[in-house]
Amino acid sequence: MNTVTTASIALTGIKAVIIDLDGTMLDTAPDFHAAVNRMRAEFDLAPLSQQTIVDFVGKGSENLIRKVLSVDYPPAKAEQHFEAALDSYQRHYAVINGNFASVYPGVLEGLETMRKQGLRLACVTNKPLVFAEALLEKVGLRDYFEVVYGGDSFPKKKPDPMPLLAVCADFKLQPSQVLAIGDSSNDAQAARAAGCPVFNVPYGYNHGESIQDVDSDGIVTSLLVAAQNLSH
Numbered sequence: 001m002n003t004v005t006t007a008s009i010a011l012t013g014i015k016a017v018i019i020d021l022d023g024t025m026l027d028t029a030p031d032f033h034a035a036v037n038r039m040r041a042e043f044d045l046a047p048l049s050q051q052t053i054v055d056f057v058g059k060g061s062e063n064l065i066r067k068v069l070s071v072d073y074p075p076a077k078a079e080q081h082f083e084a085a086l087d088s089y090q091r092h093y094a095v096i097n098g099n100f101a102s103v104y105p106g107v108l109e110g111l112e113t114m115r116k117q118g119l120r121l122a123c124v125t126n127k128p129l130v131f132a133e134a135l136l137e138k139v140g141l142r143d144y145f146e147v148v149y150g151g152d153s154f155p156k157k158k159p160d161p162m163p164l165l166a167v168c169a170d171f172k173l174q175p176s177q178v179l180a181i182g183d184s185s186n187d188a189q190a191a192r193a194a195g196c197p198v199f200n201v202p203y204g205y206n207h208g209e210s211i212q213d214v215d216s217d218g219i220v221t222s223l224l225v226a227a228q229n230l231s232h
Contacts, residue, residue, distance in 0.1 A: 009218040010229045011179060011197055016171050017114055017230075018164055018196070019145075019223070020182035021125035021132055022057060023204025025107045026139060029054045030100035035093040036068055042088050043081065045072050055208035058184045059158075060126040060151040065089055090128075097131050098138035104203065110223025111144045117227065122167040126151035126158055126186065146170075158186040161194035168194070181226055185209070188216045199226050 022028045033050040040047060048071065056067035065086045069078035114121060121144050125132050129150025136142035147170055151157040154166065168175050175195035180187055183204025191198035192215060200216045201223075211219060220226040 010231065011217065012231050013177055014119065014179050014197070014230045015173050015177040016120035016122065016167070016179070017226075018122045018124050018167050018178060018180045018191075020158075020180075020184075020187050020204075021123055021127060021135070023183035023206075024104075024181060024187075024201055025123075025141065025223070026101045026103055026135065028098075028101045028135070029057070029205070031093065031096050031098065032057060032064070034100060035089055035096050036064070038092040038096075039065075039085055039088040040068070043085065054205050057205040058126065058186050058207055061090065061093075061128060062086065093131065098135045101135065101139065103139055103141070104201075104222070106222025106224040107141075110225075110227045111141065113224060113227035114230075115144060117230065119230070120171050120173075121145050122147040122149070122170070124149045124158065124163045124167060124180075128152050158182075159189035159193070161190050164190050164194040164196055168196070179226075179230065181220070181223065183211070185214045188214045191216075199229075 019025060029050055032053050036053050037047040056064050066078060066082060069081055069085055073081065123145045127150055129152055132150045133148055147167055149163045154162045156162040164180060168178050178196050180191035180196045180198045183201050184206040188198050188200060198216045199218050199220045200211050200214055202211050202219050
């Protein structure tokens with residue numbers, strides 16, 4: 001486990017960066033909050049607090065909805081409602097997507113700095129690809145990325161290394177040359193399994209757990225700080 005800050009770390013030999021979306025580049029918690037509670041209203045369930053929903057974020061929409069249903073139902077009954085609840089959530093999220101989201105400080109500056117450094121950029125998220133692409137377009141970030149992969153782009157999603165290894169193959173780079181940046185243990189575990197170095201940010205969604213407890217190569221306060229600690 002490594003909990004040092006970027007005051008004492010720097011990475012060399014980096015040619016590309018894989019960046020997570022929710023909780024890393026964008027604060028999308030208000031979008032999740034609105035969509036989940038609109039779904040719950042259809043099931044005559046009481047609304048949940050934003051923090052409760054945030055603690056469920058990170059392993060994809062299916063996991064989110066199962067966690068949300070588990071608040072009210074035992075496992076068997078939650079599974080009975082799962083498909084209808086997921087359909088309802090995705091219908092509401094498609095309408096809401098990006099309406100309440102905001103770009104975290106240092107993201108635009110960080111992406112600009114990375115681009116000027118000649119780094120190749122990819123976005124890998126567990127959000128469904130159609131939602132990820134639409135969201136990046138809406139907030140003006142899509143053009144920074146050569147590649148965008150969502151949670152449904154491959155048979156396996158983070159924390160499995162499959163999406164990260166796909167980016168390495170796309171870029172024809174060794175995993176050691178590709179930095180991953182994310183806000184949760186999902187990102188760090190995927191990077192470690194892929195053989196990529198990894199930075200975590202401290203401000204996102206880590207399943208309600210401390211980011212200090214996640215095994216990474218450092219905690220960066222922003223994407224700009226991450227960029228400032230990279231060299232070819």
